Amino acid sequence: MTITRAPTGQAGVSLARQLLMWLLLPQLVLWMAGGVVTYRFAAGYANQAIDASLLQASRSLARQLKPIGNGLLIDFPKAAQDILEADPQDRLLYTVSSPPGQFILGNQALPPPPVQIPPRATAPQQAPTTHLLDTPYFYDGTMPPNNTHLQTLPEGQALRVVALYLSFGDGQAAPQTMLVQVARSSANREELARRILVDMLLPMSSLVLLMTLIVWLGIRAGLSPLVRLRQQVEGRAPTDLAPLQLASAPRELWSLATAINTLLAAVQNTVATQKRFIGDAAHQLRTPLAGLKSQTEIALQSATDPELRARLQRVHDSATRSAHLVNQLLTLARAEPESVMAQDRQQFDLQRMAQSVTAEWVPRALRLNIDLGMDQDADDDTTPPADSPVWIEANELLMREALSNLIDNALHYAGPGSQVTVLVRPSPLSPSTTQLEVVDNGPGIAPEDHDRVFERFVRATDTGEGCGLGLAIVKEIVERHAGRVTLFDAQPQGLGVRIELPMVQPQKPQHHP
Known part of the structure; x- marks a missing residue:
């Protein structure tokens, strides 16, 4: 039986890894997108908190400016200024200008508000400018260069600013516009947004890792029937054609197992048909060949014509060779893997068996x-x-x-007057292996033919009447018993055949009370 292996090649990515990648890659993308959205929400929440504090500070500062006639009374004690600048790490900057742009109080380095900016609320009264009165305008800016000595932040520092336009006047004079600006560094706002982001992403990351572990365990559990199917196929002998057994499996895997079982059943049927054909053909050939040999032997005994005896002798020799070939084919069929697996094995003494077989061949020798x-x-x-x-x-x-x-081959090719020796001994290389050798002092075989003679119908010599199946049968039998057969040159001349087989410990008979 010839076993054809699948073509070798590079295996692809495992199915479990592909499933894990396709499940986790979208999660990773969504996690990153969620991080971006979360950061924007966190920055928005931080802006709302800072904007509320800036608006409160700007209105408090505006209440310290009281209109008197056409002027302003600035009631801004040192204590109030210290409250605004209490935090050295997050100091408030303020500027009061009237008209807007003409410095009155605070840090004149604050950036002006944009001219076009949508207000957060509508007001019933609108200033002559494009800005609404008593409506806060929030915007981002940076510290400009060439600041006064009141500058407390470095140039280019990001700021969050609120601008509040107010109208003042006592009713006798025309109303005027005052601009109150309060600013705060954006560093704390960004730090607050990062903290919110971290506080939200850490639990999300833990959930993603936990989900990854659950997904991986789920994939392994889902693919476990496929692993069991692979183990059943990998652990089988080449001659084991029994159906695959899967107690419970997904529909797709069940279909695959059913297809494999159908194929195994077809192969088993083909092998059984082939075995029956070989057995039937060999048995059908044995009877007429045996009859032909008997008839030629009787004819040889009664024939007196030398020419007729020569012809009958050739017919008898042909019948003998044909019978020998049929017996060899039957032996080869029994040595096939599926036949060996079906036959019983037992422990026996190789030394005793070799003595018995050798004694049977002594008369012919x-x-x-x-x-x-x-x-x-x-x-x-x-x-x-x-x-x-x-x-x-x-x-x-x-x-x-x-x-x-082996003995038959040695008797065929060693020649008259030669010696054939059978030997059983432990292997010198492995104490758990025994060697069975058949050595003759005949002409031997050329070293380059030592491997080739184990092929079927291959003979290394033209002498003798062999059919080229003897050593092929020996190799088939020995290899099916986990052994090895080799040829070696005998000394001083001749050929030796060595069979190596694993030894076992004899089983002790069980005594029942």
């Missing part, structure tokens, strides 16, 4: 004039005694088939 036996007295100390068991867990029938193929 004697007929071929080949010395076949097991090496119980090796030169190194790693070879266990003949009665020392070597336990492995495998399918004993397939392992016997693998060893039989």
Whole structure:
């Protein structure tokens, strides 16, 4: 069974990360937009508070100016001035001018109000100028240069200013206009706006972080069926075609699992059909081939014509090779992954099994004039005694088939007068691994062909009557038992085949009372 791997490539961004990004990115944008809107609201609230204090200060200052005839009486004691300038970090600046622009009192450096500015309230009486009387005008400005010695703020300092136009006169003279301006640095206003912004954004940030955590946990919980599906697929053997099991899953994932199960069922049906075809074909071929061999043997015994005997002998040899090929194909079908998974495995003694198989092949080796036996007295100390068991867990029938193929190959290609030795010993590189070797002193195989001869229908020599499946069957069986098979050059000449298999501890029999 050939397993085709999916084409390798760079994996994309995980689905969980994409969902998290698409959920959190709008939240981040909205959080930033909320911060901007919050700052503007905070600045507006701070302006309202400062504007209220400026308006109160301007009206208090206006009450200290009393009209007398065509003039003004300034009743502005030092105590009142100290109250206005009590805070050195946020000192009030004030200017009184009449007519507007002609300095009377305070700091003449305050910026004048704009000519066109919408009032906050309407007034029944309008001054000759474009400004309404007794209506506060709030605006932003900066400290101009070339100030008098009364300047308390640096040049360019941002200011929040209120301008109040008032009319004064005693009724006998024409009314005049007075401009009262009170200003305060914008630093405290901005600081207040920042504090409001921070006090509002900190809880919002905590909520965003908490929401992020909740969203992440929700994504993980929502994708958990997909993780379970991936674990079921990743942890499967290539021969496990059982349906995927999902107790509860979203509709989309359920559809995917159903599609995969349908595919697995189709593959399982195809494999089963192929196995039945191979088994039926091989069994159908065995009977006529066995009959053909029997008939040719009988014909050879009764034939007297040398030419006829030669033809019958060729027919008999062809039938023998065909029967051997059919047996090899059946063994290869049993060694396929799905067949190995379906067959039972048990613990058995590899040493005992090797002795039994070797004894079965001794009569044929004697007929071929080949010395076949097991090496119980090796030169190194790693070879266990003949009665020392070597336990492995495998399918004993397939392992016997693998060893039989190795011995059969050695008898085929070693040649008359050669020696074939079977050896079981622990691996010198790993104490938990055992080695099963079949070594002959025949002509051997060229080193460049050591890997190629494990392919199906590949032979490294023209001698013998093999079909090129023996070593392929051995490799298939050994690899399905988590083992490894290699070739090596025997000394002084010949070829060795080494099978490495994991050893296990024998299970103790359970005694029930």
